Amino acid sequence: MRTLFxxxxxxxxxxxxxxxxxxxxxxxxxxxxxxxxxxxxxxLTRVEPDARITFRFFAPEASAVAVxxxxxxxxxxxxxxxxxxxxxxAVTLGPYxxxxxxxxFVVDGLRSIDSGSSYQKPQRQVNTSLVLVPGSILDERAVxxxxxxxxxxxxxxLGAQRHMYLYTPPGYGDHSPPLPVLYLYxxxxxxxxxxxxxxxxxxILDNLxxxxxxxxxxxxxxxxxxxxxxxxPEDFPAATRRQGFYPTNTAAADRELMEDILPFVxxxxxxxxxxxxxxxxxxxxxxxxALVSGLTHLGTFGWLASFSGVSTATVPNEAVARxxxxxxxxxxSLRDLTVTVGSDxxxxxxxxxxxxxxxxxxxxxHHFRVYPGLHHEMDVWRASLQELLQRLFKS
Numbered sequence: 308m309r310t311l312f313x314x315x316x317x318x319x320x321x322x323x324x325x326x327x328x329x330x331x332x333x334x335x336x337x338x339x340x341x342x343x344x345x346x347x348x349x350x351l352t353r354v355e356p357d358a359r360i361t362f363r364f365f366a367p368e369a370s371a372v373a374v375x376x377x378x379x380x381x382x383x384x385x386x387x388x389x390x391x392x393x394x395x396x397a398v399t400l401g402p403y404x405x406x407x408x409x410x411x412f413v414v415d416g417l418r419s420i421d422s423g424s425s426y427q428k429p430q431r432q433v434n435t436s437l438v439l440v441p442g443s444i445l446d447e448r449a450v451x452x453x454x455x456x457x458x459x460x461x462x463x464x465l466g467a468q469r470h471m472y473l474y475t476p477p478g479y480g481d482h483s484p485p486l487p488v489l490y491l492y493x494x495x496x497x498x499x500x501x502x503x504x505x506x507x508x509x510x511i512l513d514n515l516x517x518x519x520x521x522x523x524x525x526x527x528x529x530x531x532x533x534x535x536x537x538x539x540p541e542d543f544p545a546a547t548r549r550q551g552f553y554p555t556n557t558a559a560a561d562r563e564l565m566e567d568i569l570p571f572v573x574x575x576x577x578x579x580x581x582x583x584x585x586x587x588x589x590x591x592x593x594x595x596x597a598l599v600s601g602l603t604h605l606g607t608f609g610w611l612a613s614f615s616g617v618s619t620a621t622v623p624n625e626a627v628a629r630x631x632x633x634x635x636x637x638x639x640s641l642r643d644l645t646v647t648v649g650s651d652x653x654x655x656x657x658x659x660x661x662x663x664x665x666x667x668x669x670x671x672x673h674h675f676r677v678y679p680g681l682h683h684e685m686d687v688w689r690a691s692l693q694e695l696l697q698r699l700f701k702s
Contacts, residue, residue: 350395351423352410354440359401362386363423364412367394373413374398378684381651385413405442406686407507411435429500431532437505444693445507450517451477455509460571464562465533471568472499473576474509474526476516485577487524487584487700489610490568491692492531492560492593495548499530505685506692515696522700527572531593533559553595553622561600565607583642586610586699590688591655592617598662602630605640610699612645613662614691615652615683620661634669642702644673647691649681656683674698 352362362374372390377383388396409428412419420427421436428435439445453476462469479486491508493501502508508526515521533556569585572578579585587608589597594616601611603626619627630637637644646666648659666673676694681687 352421352436352438354438355399355401357401358403358405358440358442359399360403360408360438360440361397361399362388362410362412362421363395363397364388364414364419364421365393365395365423366414369394369396369414371415372396374400374410375413376400376408376410378409378686379649379651379680379682381680381682388412401440403440405440405445407437407439407445407505407689409435409437409505409685426504429498429504431496431498444514445510445689446514447510448514448517450513452513453477453509453516454479455503458571458575460567462563462567464566465559467534469530469563469567470499471530471571472503472528473572474512474528475576476512476523476525479523479525479577481577483577485579485584487522487586488572488576488578489524489526489586489588489696489699490564490608491526491528492587492589492596493528494531494589494591494593495552497531499528502528506689508692511689511693512696515693521696524700525572525576525578527568529560529564529568531560531589531596532556533563549617549622553592553617554624556592557596557599557622557624560596561603564600565604569607581609582606582640583609584700586612586695588612588614588645588692588695589616590614590691591683594655595622599624599627601641602627602637605630605636609640609642610645610695611641611643612647612691612695613659614645614647614688615649615655615659616646616662617655618658618662620658631665631669631671634671637671641672643698644671645676645691645695645698646673647676647678647687649683649687650677650679651681652683652687654683 350363350365354360364372372388373385375383375385386398386400388398390396418434424436426437427433428437453474456473458471458473491502585608587597587601594613598613601608646663663675678687
């Protein structure tokens with residue numbers, strides 16, 4: 308909310324300054340737009356038939372334009388675009404394997420989204436675009452499709468009206484048999500739409516269900532950040548985020564999950580009520596929230612997963628510590644505990660390593676997967692989700 312107020316204040320201030328400003332001096336012109344008499348397609352980034360990608364950026368006044376593709380700092384390197392006619396910069400890279408790729412432009416040193424694309428990475432501060440190279444499970448295929456709903460609910464725990472995405476499988480209706488539910492948290496700085504747009508949850512589940520590789524389920528995707536007045540993310544720099552933001556936000560998210568989200572889903576959807584029919588998962592910050600809520604409320608969830616998650620190695624939590632001291636109870640309560648990470652993850656790699664070591668030392672059953680060559684990125688989390696979905700609710 309404070310972020311919204313700041314944005315509104317800034318907008319009003321800028322509006323007042325513009326209204327009070329002198330008329331523009333002669334010769335001071337706004338940047339040109341693409342010529343209106345030419346088709347738009349030559350100005351758009353596109354995937355070529357051979358799986359190469361032609362990146363384009365219209366910037367007639369720019370002196371240098373580069374594009375950075377991917378999220379892994381070891382492989383994502385700037386590639387320079389060449390200036391063409393009418394101020395259109397372009398470069399063709401690849402070919403790329405089928406996947407969904409992040410990219411952004413650097414224009415005279417300024418980072419920019421692809422202003423010619425409507426496919427942006429959902430973030431609280433949008434600075435990255437997306438491009439899909441077809442040919443994988445991420446595609447929209449001609450299969451039965453589930454339904455994605457954006458619902459509004461009252462969060463008594465937070466004293467706010469909140470939003471959540473709900474995926475229901477093909478054929479779900481008022482007379483469907485009760486279904487299991489996966490509750491899925493996103494990471495720091497992202498939004499609930501991240502798992503939908505970049506995580507491709509609807510496409511992955513539709514395609515797995517069509518191949519009979521997953522059980523029909525409902526997926527609830529809440530906002531991992533609780534957005535209270537004391538929880539403005541930019542007030543927590545990376546150096547101190549684990550001391551301030553994560554524990555406070557996670558405690559609030561846990562209250563909301565137990566007091567508001569679970570009761571809302573149970574009331575408005577046909578769901579099973581047993582722990583064996585509830586799963587909780589998350590990535591990065593959301594992985595920590597899943598770990599805390601899952602181990603704090605043993606007996607509520609039968610399936611727990613942390614993808615590249617922050618752990619109690621750097622953000623201590625008393626309830627998690629107590630649970631991990633009772634390995635027999637954890638093993639009895641959880642049908643599956645999954646921990647994954649990219650081999651080159653410098654953000655939470657140490658957290659995951661410490662958690663996995665503790666689980667092994669205390670003989671707590673779990674699945675552990677390292678994705679070679681990958682960093683702290685969606686390529687890890689989409690793959691982790693695909694593997695988890697194919698195990699969920701089957702034992």
